[in-house]
Every structure is written in C-alpha cells, then in structure tokens.
Amino acid sequence: MCSQLNITVIVRPETSADYAAIGELTERAFRDRWYSSKTEHHIINALRRVGALSVSLVAEQNSKVVGHIAFSPAKSSDGSDGWFSLGPISVEPELQGKGIGELLVRTGLQIIQEQGAKGCILVGDIGYYKRFGFINVPELAPEAEFASYFHILRFNESTRPEKIEFHPVFHDTALINGN
Template sequence: MNQTISIRPECSDDINDIENITIEAFKNHPHSNQTEHEIITTLRDNDALAVSLVAIINNTVVGHIAFSKVKINNEFIQWYGLAPVSVKPKYQNQGVGSKLIFSGLDAIRGLNAKGCVLLGEPDYYNKFGFKAFDNLVFKGVPPEYFLSLIFSGDIPNGNVEYHKAFA
C-alpha cells in the first residue's frame, strides 16, 4: 500500500491514542502482560521518556515508539532502551514499525547515545543492526532475545537495568 507515513515527537494530544494503540498492539502478544501502556505513562510521569515518537498516516496516529535511558552496571553511560514499539494492528506490515525504529534510533543518536538495547525477536530487529552480545546481559531473559546496537565505543560488559517503570 502506498501511503505517506510521517513521524514526529509525541504531543499532549497524542497521549490517548498512544495508550490505545499500545493496548491494541500488545493485546494478543504471547510475551506481554499487557502493561506496556502503563510503562509509557510511568516513564512520562517520571520525565524518563527520552524519546517518544508517533507515526501518522492520513492525520491518524497509527504507531508509537519509546526510548528511555538504561543503566549498565548501575551507571548511566549514554545507552538507551527501545521499548515499547507498537503499531495499530490494521496498519502492521506496511513499514510503519521500521520507520518508527529508524527515526527513533536517529533521535537517540542526536542525544549522543552510545548504543541501544531491546528485548525482541532477532528475526525482526537484525535488519536494524541489532544483535545479541554474550557479555551484555539482561537477567532473566533468554540471551538470544536481548539485542544491542552500538553507535560508538566498545560494547560494554555487564548487567543492564531498565527504568523502574519496567519493573
């Protein structure tokens, strides 16, 4: 389908749409406990939503992506976590998720990010350059699903901790 997808930072009018899209996208997700929309709200309320972008098609918000700082070995070292990313089911498989991810990665690069981590399907995220590294660990998850993308410097070693909103 040939339609224009535009990406921009969230504004206050988007908050309900973001919540609804996130709920809808994760509704039948096998590894979700359906709290992703609450994570976004908690991050926003704690000023921890470092990047929050929406995707628009025909003046309608159809997708959202969030990034927040992560700690590695208890320190913030300019690494970010990508989560969550959601596309309204009706608009999936049309390139919206990819455009959100590429734009979000550009946005955190603009914040001098050194790298980004996420928990997700390697088959989907490999195309953005994410891969699993043995020594960068998120405890409690299968290592092959914990993926990283390095922008600068070496891959850090150690344990990754997301904002408490993800607890």
C-alpha cells in the same frame, strides 16, 4: 515519510494530545501477542510520569496515530550513561508489515544517536531487530530478562559495556499498575 503501498505516514514527537491515542494503540497492538504482559501501555504512562520517556515518537496517517515508539534511559553497570532502551513499539494491527515500524525505529535511533547515545538495548525478536544492527549478547542481559531475547546495538563498535539495566520503571509493578 513512508510511502509503501500507498501509505503516507509522518513521524513526529508526541504531544499531550496524543497520550490517549498512544495508550489505546499500544493496548490494541499487543492484545493478541503471547509475549505481551498486557501492561505495555501502562509502562509508557509510567515512564512519562517519572520523566523517563526520553524519546516518544508517533507515526501519523491522516491525522490519526497509527504507530508509536518509546525510548528510555538505560544504565550500564560500569556506571557509564548514554545508553537507551527501545520499547514499547506498536503499529496499528491492520497497517503492520508496511514499513511503519521500520520508519519509527530508524528515526528514533537517529535521534538518540544525535543526542550522543552510545547505544541501545531491547528485548524482542531478533528476526525483526537484526535489520537495524541489533545483535544478541546474552552475557550482557539483565538477570530479569530472557537472555536470548536481549539485544544490543552499539553506535561505536569500540564501546564495550558491562551489563545494562532497563529503567527501574519496567520492573516497578506498583508504578505500572498505579495508572
């Protein structure tokens, strides 16, 4: 529950009734962002289609989807599993900056940790994600990503992964554009 600035939001797993709203919200949230590929909503659908949307949570306000976060399985090059990637994440533009994104991230990280995750990776702005414990580890970044935007959170500090790759869906343009 989030109750900053008179906003009451609940976070819950997605249902099939949310699919369209999640897509529309994601498209809206990323529309004006310079770093957006404009395919984020398609990536969510593609992950869901191949069964790789491990955790998909919506933030709901007055029965309306106002936030969404996706987690999918990631792979360490040492063959170990238990890694996840965070994203895409979106919050309704006029409700940004009120703690909804933080509530989604913290809830999602708690869920994957309870599922036994070793850690989580993402590509994004460290200015936002450092509050959750993510750190920039450029040497572990997949070749396809900008190393300075690649961040990792290890739930167990003694876990030292090799390179970690995002789910292949993120780079499968045919699958993404096939929506």
